[in-house]
Amino acid sequence: MTGVHPTAIVDPKAQLAPSVKVGPFCVVGPHVVIHEDVVLHSHVVVEGRTSIGARTQIYPFASIGHQPQDLKYKDEPSTLEIGTDNLVREHVTMNPGTEGGGMVTRVGNHCAFLAASHVGHDSIIGDHVVFSNNVMLAGHCKIDDYVIFGGGAALHQFGRVGKHAFIGGMSAVENDVIPYGLVVGNRAYLMGLNLVGLKRRGFSREQMLSMREAYNLIFSSEGTLRERVAMAAEKFADKQEVMEIVDFIRAEADRAICMPRPDRAA
Numbered sequence: 001m002t003g004v005h006p007t008a009i010v011d012p013k014a015q016l017a018p019s020v021k022v023g024p025f026c027v028v029g030p031h032v033v034i035h036e037d038v039v040l041h042s043h044v045v046v047e048g049r050t051s052i053g054a055r056t057q058i059y060p061f062a063s064i065g066h067q068p069q070d071l072k073y074k075d076e077p078s079t080l081e082i083g084t085d086n087l088v089r090e091h092v093t094m095n096p097g098t099e100g101g102g103m104v105t106r107v108g109n110h111c112a113f114l115a116a117s118h119v120g121h122d123s124i125i126g127d128h129v130v131f132s133n134n135v136m137l138a139g140h141c142k143i144d145d146y147v148i149f150g151g152g153a154a155l156h157q158f159g160r161v162g163k164h165a166f167i168g169g170m171s172a173v174e175n176d177v178i179p180y181g182l183v184v185g186n187r188a189y190l191m192g193l194n195l196v197g198l199k200r201r202g203f204s205r206e207q208m209l210s211m212r213e214a215y216n217l218i219f220s221s222e223g224t225l226r227e228r229v230a231m232a233a234e235k236f237a238d239k240q241e242v243m244e245i246v247d248f249i250r251a252e253a254d255r256a257i258c259m260p261r262p263d264r265a266a
Helices: 195-200 205-218 225-235 240-250
Strands: 049-052 079-082 104-107 181-185 188-193
Touching: 188 195, 188 205, 195 205, 205 225, 205 240, 225 240
Parallel strands: 049 079, 079 104
Antiparallel strands: 181 188
C-alpha cells in the first residue's frame, strides 16, 4: 500500500481503499474501514468498529473510535460511522455507541470538527455541522443539519439541537434548542432566531418574517406553551420552517426546551 507511511501501523485486517493516505506514526485497528481519498495526516489513531467516509481528512493526535467514556460499557461491538467530506482537526475525540444508546455514534457529511472538540457516545450528527474549538458534546445527543457550535460550548447528554441553530461560544446548554434558534450563556437561554445564518444560507425575507412572527407567538407570555404552539401550528400550517419548530417542541424528549429570558425579544 504505497499511501501508507513506513512508520504507520495498519492492522492487516483493516479495510483501506487504495487511494487512502496514512501519514507518519498513525495507528489503524483491525475492524476499521476507510473509504476513498481519506487522509490521516500523522499521529492519528483509529480503533474500534469505525468506518470513515470518502475524502475525510483527520489531523494529528485525533483519537477516533476508542471505547466510549461510559462506565457502563462492557466491550459490546458498537460502532462509529463517519460520513464523507469531513474535516477533523487536531486532538478531536469521537467515541462509538453503547448498548444503552443504540450501539452507534453517527456523523454526517461535510462537517467540521475543530481542535479538541469531542463527540460523545451514541450521538447522531447531521450534515454541514460545525464544532468550533473545544466543543463538548455529551452522549446520546442529536444534532440536526447546519448547526454551528461556538468555541467551548457544551451540550448536556440527551440534548437535541434543531437544524440551522447557532450555539454561542462558551454556552452551557442543558435544554433542547429549537430549529433556527440562537442560544447563549451559562446556563444557556434562547436569545432569538439565527437570522444571520439564515441570510447566509439563502432564506427569503418572507420566510424569516414568518419564523419571527411565529417565534414571538410561541414564546410570548400569554397562556401556556402548549396553547401557543397549537396557535402557531394553526396559523402557520403552510409554512414548513415554522412547522419544523412546532414539531420539534411537540416531540417527546428527555430535556426541556431552552426558553428566552423574560427581558429578551426575537
